[in-house]
Amino acid sequence: MEIRLSDIEKNKATYKDYRILRWLTSVDHKEIGIMYLWVALLFFVVGGIEALLMRTQLVMANNHFLSPDVYNQIFTMHGTTMIFFVMMPALFGFQVYMMPLMIGANDMAFPRMNAFSFWITLFGGLLLYFSFFAGGAPNAGWFNYAPLNESAYSSTSGIDYYCIGLLLAGIGSVSTGVNIIVTVLKYRAPGMSLKMLPLFVWMSFVNAFLIIGALPSLNAALSMLLLDRQLHAHFFNVASGGSALLWQHMFWLFGHPEVYIIILPAFGIYSEVFQVFSRKRIYGYSFVAGSTVAIALLSFGVWVHHMFATGLGNTVNAFFGASSMLIGVPTGIKIFNWLGTMYGGSIRFTVSMLFAIAFLIEFTIGGLTGIAFSIIPIDWQVTDTYYVVAHMHYVMVGGSLFGVLSGLFYWFQKLSGKQLDEKLGKIFFWLFVIGFNMTFFVQHILGIMGMPRRVYTYPDLPYFTLLNLCSTAGAFLMGGSLLLLFYNIYKTARKKELDRSDPWDGFTLEWLSTALPGQKNFEALPEIKSRRPYWDLKYPDKADWKNDDKERK
Amino acid sequence: MSTTWIIVALILGFIVVFQIAKASEYVSILRGEEKTRKQNNRINGFLLLAFLVIGLIGVYYCNQTLKGKILGESASVQGEKIDTMINITLVITGIVFVITQVLLFWFSYKYQEKEENTAYYFPHNNKLEVIWTVVPAITLTILVGFGLYYWFQITGEAPKDAMVVEVTGHQFGWEFRYPGRDGVLGKKYFKEIREDKGNPLGQIWSDKANQDDIYTTTTVHLVVNKPVKFIIGAKDVIHDVGLPHFRLKMDAVPGIPTTLWFTPKFTTAQMKEKYGPDFEYEISCDQMCGKGHFGMRGIVLVESEAEFDRWIATQKPQYVQAMSMQAAPANTADSTGKAAPSTAGIALK
Numbered sequence A: 001m002e003i004r005l006s007d008i009e010k011n012k013a014t015y016k017d018y019r020i021l022r023w024l025t026s027v028d029h030k031e032i033g034i035m036y037l038w039v040a041l042l043f044f045v046v047g048g049i050e051a052l053l054m055r056t057q058l059v060m061a062n063n064h065f066l067s068p069d070v071y072n073q074i075f076t077m078h079g080t081t082m083i084f085f086v087m088m089p090a091l092f093g094f095q096v097y098m099m100p101l102m103i104g105a106n107d108m109a110f111p112r113m114n115a116f117s118f119w120i121t122l123f124g125g126l127l128l129y130f131s132f133f134a135g136g137a138p139n140a141g142w143f144n145y146a147p148l149n150e151s152a153y154s155s156t157s158g159i160d161y162y163c164i165g166l167l168l169a170g171i172g173s174v175s176t177g178v179n180i181i182v183t184v185l186k187y188r189a190p191g192m193s194l195k196m197l198p199l200f201v202w203m204s205f206v207n208a209f210l211i212i213g214a215l216p217s218l219n220a221a222l223s224m225l226l227l228d229r230q231l232h233a234h235f236f237n238v239a240s241g242g243s244a245l246l247w248q249h250m251f252w253l254f255g256h257p258e259v260y261i262i263i264l265p266a267f268g269i270y271s272e273v274f275q276v277f278s279r280k281r282i283y284g285y286s287f288v289a290g291s292t293v294a295i296a297l298l299s300f301g302v303w304v305h306h307m308f309a310t311g312l313g314n315t316v317n318a319f320f321g322a323s324s325m326l327i328g329v330p331t332g333i334k335i336f337n338w339l340g341t342m343y344g345g346s347i348r349f350t351v352s353m354l355f356a357i358a359f360l361i362e363f364t365i366g367g368l369t370g371i372a373f374s375i376i377p378i379d380w381q382v383t384d385t386y387y388v389v390a391h392m393h394y395v396m397v398g399g400s401l402f403g404v405l406s407g408l409f410y411w412f413q414k415l416s417g418k419q420l421d422e423k424l425g426k427i428f429f430w431l432f433v434i435g436f437n438m439t440f441f442v443q444h445i446l447g448i449m450g451m452p453r454r455v456y457t458y459p460d461l462p463y464f465t466l467l468n469l470c471s472t473a474g475a476f477l478m479g480g481s482l483l484l485l486f487y488n489i490y491k492t493a494r495k496k497e498l499d500r501s502d503p504w505d506g507f508t509l510e511w512l513s514t515a516l517p518g519q520k521n522f523e524a525l526p527e528i529k530s531r532r533p534y535w536d537l538k539y540p541d542k543a544d545w546k547n548d549d550k551e552r553k
Numbered sequence B: 001m002s003t004t005w006i007i008v009a010l011i012l013g014f015i016v017v018f019q020i021a022k023a024s025e026y027v028s029i030l031r032g033e034e035k036t037r038k039q040n041n042r043i044n045g046f047l048l049l050a051f052l053v054i055g056l057i058g059v060y061y062c063n064q065t066l067k068g069k070i071l072g073e074s075a076s077v078q079g080e081k082i083d084t085m086i087n088i089t090l091v092i093t094g095i096v097f098v099i100t101q102v103l104l105f106w107f108s109y110k111y112q113e114k115e116e117n118t119a120y121y122f123p124h125n126n127k128l129e130v131i132w133t134v135v136p137a138i139t140l141t142i143l144v145g146f147g148l149y150y151w152f153q154i155t156g157e158a159p160k161d162a163m164v165v166e167v168t169g170h171q172f173g174w175e176f177r178y179p180g181r182d183g184v185l186g187k188k189y190f191k192e193i194r195e196d197k198g199n200p201l202g203q204i205w206s207d208k209a210n211q212d213d214i215y216t217t218t219t220v221h222l223v224v225n226k227p228v229k230f231i232i233g234a235k236d237v238i239h240d241v242g243l244p245h246f247r248l249k250m251d252a253v254p255g256i257p258t259t260l261w262f263t264p265k266f267t268t269a270q271m272k273e274k275y276g277p278d279f280e281y282e283i284s285c286d287q288m289c290g291k292g293h294f295g296m297r298g299i300v301l302v303e304s305e306a307e308f309d310r311w312i313a314t315q316k317p318q319y320v321q322a323m324s325m326q327a328a329p330a331n332t333a334d335s336t337g338k339a340a341p342s343t344a345g346i347a348l349k
Helices: A005-011 A019-025 A029-057 A068-102 A111-133 A158-186 A199-231 A246-278 A285-301 A314-342 A351-374 A376-382 A386-416 A422-448 A464-494 A533-538 B002-031 B033-066 B077-110 B126-155 B208-212 B268-275 B305-314 B318-327
Strands: B163-170 B173-178 B214-217 B219-223 B228-234 B239-243 B248-252 B258-262 B281-285 B297-303
Touching: A019 A029, A029 A068, A029 A111, A029 A386, A029 A464, A068 A111, A068 A158, A068 A199, A068 A246, A068 A386, A111 A158, A158 A199, A199 A246, A199 A285, A246 A285, A246 A314, A246 A351, A246 A386, A285 A314, A314 A351, A314 A376, A314 B077, A314 B126, A351 A376, A351 A386, A351 A422, A351 B077, A351 B126, A376 B077, A376 B126, A376 B248, A386 A422, A386 A464, A422 A464, A422 B002, A422 B033, A464 B002, B033 B077, B077 B126, B077 B258, B163 B219, B163 B239, B163 B248, B208 B318, B214 B219, B214 B318, B219 B305, B228 B239, B228 B248, B248 B258, B268 B297, B297 B305
Parallel strands: B163 B228, B219 B297
Antiparallel strands: B163 B173, B173 B214, B228 B258, B239 B248, B239 B281, B281 B297
């Protein structure tokens, strides 16, 4: 079917005169999805600049490029921004845009709530950054431990903005979670059972329950902290009978599931990408989906492994050490299943696939260094050092961010009607991955050598400057390669012609929709008989439901 | 020197990538799009294989260069066990890592798109799934089990003859208190804290046990081969007693005392012989505690029994100091700038 730009413009003719108002008032899941992605990109640039400032400060021993006070604000804002205003909006953007398309729906279940979630998240982020103009940004780290976060020790209003900004974003996340669950349960195409959901939708669905379960703990803690700071309550104030550890429990009860909230949708993206570019169905669908549920349940029972050094009792530590070990197993299963998907495939190294392969490398490193944390004596030794920083970035960048980039190259055609330049993309890929490994691999070594995290500067001990210099060089390589990505996006967006609607010979319903879906996603849907409905439609003689699909019988 | 090498390597990397890109562009003009895509696929498959080989060589090289230079031998008896655990874990996870990565790169190379190669229909195999669920689960159980076994040994009750030292963290430094001749640390109460009255820890002077307690800051003196038990607390925010040379770490939580015991193996003098005259055992604060976090350091000085006894004999109990300051009332107000409650005397009965 030939699609011309004019056909799509016709669809949007109703509001073409309202360029700005159209975005401000939109309740269309696709426009909201795109706005989520733009917001993520905006904050990504800001958070990235903060990261480069930090790495510049740490380039050599006893450096004084920033002042300690500014440094504390910068690393706090870097962490908070990247987690709450880059990774979450980026993944929400893909979920909100792609999920209805993948299940054959025309919109989310609650379009106006969808818009509400987006705007309140954006305002949360803006409020957080407003703190720079209101006397100083939050400066107690992204997990903001009590009692350092109390007004006696952090007297600028930064932490008040932190509380309000994250509360707003948290409310937005919870309502998106509700929206996703209802959409998946009620708006699937006729014939699509829960066992036929594309894996990205499966993971988003499970993820939505995690959001609803975990975010309230953070929201409660933030409200309590705000009461402490503004109305002199005593939740975390030790001198008047509060508890210094209560904040840590509440924060990590949210914080560990949060790690999975950020990684699960990325797992979903990889599961799609591995299938399509290996030209095969996913290997072990039910195990990939089932292990997701296992991860979701277990993730609520591992938070104390962030607190092994706080001197809790041995029984408590033993329990949480064991549960942290358990959660490694379903994650491992997924890695083997993706390898199984590649086995015997016909692999195409598109940028999207390259990022997925790189993810398998980096995430395996991140996962294996993570195992060290379930072994208490080792956790005890390396916690709060650069080892944790390295581990966390291998999981969050090598896991989640690579997922977002993989998804961006995979779906850009659906987002804009045009395809990103693959060649520029590949150059970007290699530079970015090499830079990433230069930056973070050496930090494992620094951590074992005992360099504490969050230090403004460090003494000139043997190898410290060399390793930190290598790390900083890698960070700038990453930053430079990102300029290439931005240029790629700019160049593609300026293209006049639309590309084919199905560039990858895709399997799932989003590729059935027009090159750039109009207001209505689908005019008609095929009968859905398997997990790859579009494949069945294109290749009726090789359809999955005709093949020996014994799982379903 | 190393900077130059890194810059050279970066520039070389850029040139290589640029040349590959340029070559592929010419090829695409000559051959048309479909062939280019396949050519490109081969190049990327090959690059991935190259990445594996270079990566493994890099890991080996890094290991050879840094071997033994990272932290040296553990300076405490307990730390040896932790080192053993780290090594065992490194070996096991290393094996898993090499297996998965070799498979990954091999699959990417072998199963890349080719004319004669169509995708193989292989949706699932329950036996395989069970194997790769059960084997890692058992391995992990063993690792965590060993971890817990060592952990219980390390965190159990300190030996009876252990020397006791109280460690208190504040923004931004460390304070230490020895129980003195009676071997008992006197009671303290945080509202008693008055630095201008010579009472930085809030000791209650009416408690007899307090009157011989010795107070020092920054440097803590320990005896080699004698177990020591730290009782750790904090005055303001959470700090962390990080002892990288001894492989130990414990948070200093305000309001909730934590404990930690270990046996130093080498004196500072022995370590200086080994690692040069600048060597000091360090206490680094490992928990973000505010503006001065990066500079919050203490020193552990491990000595022989005789040296320690000589040192402690020269120390006067804090009680003496405080009484002399109370006799001559301080002429300045609380100059420390901290929110020390001015309720001294209330708890004195």
